[in-house]
Amino acid sequence: MTVTLADVAARAQVSPATVSRVLNGNYPVAASTRERVLKAVDELDYVLNGPASALAAATSDLVGILVNDIADPFFGIMASAIQAEIGGPGGRAGGERLAVVCNTGGSPERELTYLTLLQRQRAAAVVLTGGAIEDAAHKAAMDAKVRKLADAGTRVVLCGRPPAPETGAIALTFDNRGGGQELTEHLIGLGHRRLGYIAGPEERTTTRHRLEGHRAALAAHGIEEDARWTVHGRYDRRSGYEATLELLRRDPSLTAVVAANDSVALGACAALRDSGLRIPEDVSVAGFDDLPFSIDAVPSLTTVRLPLAEAGARAGRIAMGREEAPPGGIASVRGELMVRGSSGVPRVS
Amino acid sequence: MTVTLADVAARAQVSPATVSRVLNGNYPVAASTRERVLKAVDELDYVLNGPASALAAATSDLVGILVNDIADPFFGIMASAIQAEIGGPGGRAGGERLAVVCNTGGSPERELTYLTLLQRQRAAAVVLTGGAIEDAAHKAAMDAKVRKLADAGTRVVLCGRPPAPETGAIALTFDNRGGGQELTEHLIGLGHRRLGYIAGPEERTTTRHRLEGHRAALAAHGIEEDARWTVHGRYDRRSGYEATLELLRRDPSLTAVVAANDSVALGACAALRDSGLRIPEDVSVAGFDDLPFSIDAVPSLTTVRLPLAEAGARAGRIAMGREEAPPGGIASVRGELMVRGSSGVPRVS
DNA sequence: AGCGTTACAGCAAGCGCTTTCTACATACGG
DNA sequence: CCGTATGTAGAAAGCGCTTGCTGTAACGCT
The missing domain is CATH 3.40.50.2300 (Response regulator)
Incomplete structure (x- = not known):
């Protein structure tokens, strides 16, 4: 039915192991062999099976971005910047990651469920954006989830959100x-x-x-x-x-x-x-x-x-391990006052 | 290390198969057994391994949404509506799907790469939003990819995008x-x-x-x-x-x-x-x-x-198979003229 | 009492890939 | 000319789950 690694291997007259190695480029393969494999991949129009690969390698190329409201440019701009850094298509070869923007709609349950879903997918990283909900029970549940994710090797970054100490998450907080x-x-x-x-x-x-x-x-x-x-x-x-x-x-x-x-x-x-x-x-x-x-x-x-775009970009880089986390895992990002026409001297009452 | 199905099974004194069936709810399980399993799941804080599950079941709960610019509310609003229907957390129990919003930035390559990535993940459905790029070569490549996705069982819906006949995609086009x-x-x-x-x-x-x-x-x-x-x-x-x-x-x-x-x-x-x-x-x-x-x-x-939100919602439902596709797989959605203050009688020249 | 049903539960065979370990050349130093 | 690197390829053991098939009781019927 669908083309598998084995099919490619057969066509290229090599073992499946070799095909996998060519595709991942993490093991020496003779140039001639590589070419033969690549040709077979191309001819058969082979597409790697993501789940199988993730299962075997125990890692995935999914990165989650949680936003409160995707229809709000506040989040759209951050998400866009994060995603640009995540790489998506565009990063270095082979390092293609799928950025998953999840819309919580500001609902605590959805926030939590999405985190579970991402945990289930064994996401490589998760970026949580925007303000947090100030409910003690919810906060505790979130922190526990985040800690679990971090423990499982998922890098968690908070962007425009207050720090969550002891959870292993890096925070870029807006002042x-x-x-x-x-x-x-x-x-x-x-x-x-x-x-x-x-x-x-x-x-x-x-x-x-x-x-x-x-x-x-x-x-x-x-x-x-x-x-x-x-x-x-x-x-x-x-x-x-x-x-x-x-x-x-x-x-x-x-x-x-x-x-x-x-x-x-x-x-x-x-x-x-x-x-x-x-x-x-x-x-x-x-x-x-x-x-x-x-x-x-x-x-x-x-x-x-x-600086939504800048903060997002930085969060994205940190999530990808391409930039060092700020000291203490916490950084405060300042805003800048923009004085324009809508403010003026008050009328005399 | 991480908790697996087998661990849960051992704790609940049942076979892994039974645990799987309880979790998926697609096979009769005695109430007492189910309870025991659920309790074990809870106690061990078990989280299903998504990739493994997707591999074994040959399906995934990922749904892709391609947008040209996520920072633009035009797309944000549609994405939000689509996602709300996809279910994300919120749909019926067990039917939790992860909506993946992919930002192509209007780049043809990224558009194609994202489609490949989604194909790789064996996405359950894909919604393509916004206008298409009018390059013959690119269009052909996209159509081929879409056809391949559709053939592989991924439902493809075009929302606010011209129809792509012969590809098996459903189109909701804006007039x-x-x-x-x-x-x-x-x-x-x-x-x-x-x-x-x-x-x-x-x-x-x-x-x-x-x-x-x-x-x-x-x-x-x-x-x-x-x-x-x-x-x-x-x-x-x-x-x-x-x-x-x-x-x-x-x-x-x-x-x-x-x-x-x-x-x-x-x-x-x-x-x-x-x-x-x-x-x-x-x-x-x-x-x-x-x-x-x-x-x-x-x-x-x-x-x-x-009607961005309405069209998005409809596209989402169609993608989930919860609404019938329009006759011929194509529907045209009309806009409504909103006459407001910025237009008036021209000055006399 | 005998037998076909029905309702659950388990066994075990994969799903398609990665990766360790092993095998075999060829190359090299002594 | 032999022993040891070195470079490259294959065999095979899983990764953690799903599911077809195979029991095995308990039940209802004639």
Whole structure:
């Protein structure tokens, strides 16, 4: 039925062992023999049986990438960068790896199940991206799984996710707290004193860290926060729109709205415009991440740029063992404040 | 070292065969035995060896999704929808499949290599998304590969891609031509007679079809096209920005710019604004796809909505054999014209 | 009571590859 | 000219699972 190694061997008049060695190139084979084998492979249109190979060699060429939402460019950009480094087709010959992008949709169960699936496939490496869920039980389960994977020889890298000590995973963490603080300080510096904050979903490290940064900035400047100024929502535009309307309802005197990310900020802009408010004359808006579309908003968005592609690339290289892990297995990646048109001096109240 | 089926069998005092059958649930096993086995699995924290299982059963639970650019929400949205249907974790018990999103980056070689990799893994199904590359040699190679995959029992579905007759692949094609025509007709209806067109990369079916639709509309209304009115570029914002500047340079009297997709249209808007032109008073702009951010542009973008998520979901179901293939294996999916603020009556010249 | 059924469980033969160990040349130093 | 490297190829033992086939009880029927 399908062509097997043995068929190739027969055609090339050599043993299966030799064919395997030619294909893997990890054993000396006479040039003439190699050629004969390659010719047979070509003629028979032979394709290696991955599972069989993985079973026999006890290794696989699968690399898993877990993302919370593949439809969100935040993850798409990281995944793309990771995959480019993983090699996929394009790496050095023979080292072809299949990057598996798994979409957890932010669901704890799926996250765990995907990890099991990857463990089952004996993945060569796994990269976990984005914020983690802050549920003690879930975190413990995840850590245990990660440790098991690491023990089994799978390299685990966390990209844009807080470190998981004692699990053997390498972490490239985004400094969400620092970025959040810097952003809010910029607004305070402009003169804002009443700032609304649209946070991401609760129980997420990213959400918490950004919010903590925001609050740290307020505290540092002696601004007492009003509980009504914070609203939680999802990481999407719609949520930003609704949350902004809610904020406006709660306190129409707000002069700035800080959003959990750029998509949310865009929704906020739309809500403000629909409410007849000008940006930034009436209300300033700030986002986070600096996704490609942010610069196209009108006015363009003040935000914190996260080096998603760079971090992804680095995570990919570390996963492939092509770059050394940072000291202690943990590195913090800083964001950069991008001041643009959506933030300005507050209106005089 | 790692726990195997045999270990579980020993612990549960049954044969490996029984354990396998409990795990696969495809053979009657007494309830008491099943329980004993499940308990042992749990206690030993056993994880099935995927490759071994795939080898023995001659099937795998991998499903491949090929995308041109994972960082582009156009593909992210489709991939997300496909994956949701594939089941990943979430489908019916036991039917856990691993969706593999492969990023070709629009490169023909990578496209082919990924297909080989999936063939090697004996993927259960493969979904190819987005426009195809119009190179005769490449197309032939792809078709041959697809046919081989289909012959080997892998279900192949094309989503948003032109049909590949005789390959055994099911196609869900977007009516790019019709959408393009409708869009341009809308502009002509408003009174536009001098329309610039920013096309996508050459040698791509999507690019060609959308452009053909545009030209068909012009022709239908007796508008003679000026060769200077068309510029080719990539499917990104930057490209749209530059192409618009070029169009303006070539013919400052243009009253409308039609872009290959929404990202390009956003770039076009930015370029127009930077050139001191108002949208739509001075120049109307239209996009294609209706990605989530398009409604947030200022003014919001007139575009053609493509049911990305719906089509992806359907493709996923077909790939899983959970929905019947359309008659003839081909279905055309229509777009819907979304008239918004970026298009208006042309200025009087 | 005798026999065909039915319901489970085990045996053992692979699935297609990798890899260790062995075999055999040929080459080389003494 | 022999013993020992050296380079190359093959034989064969699995890797961990699935599954066809073969028991073997317990059951129901005439």
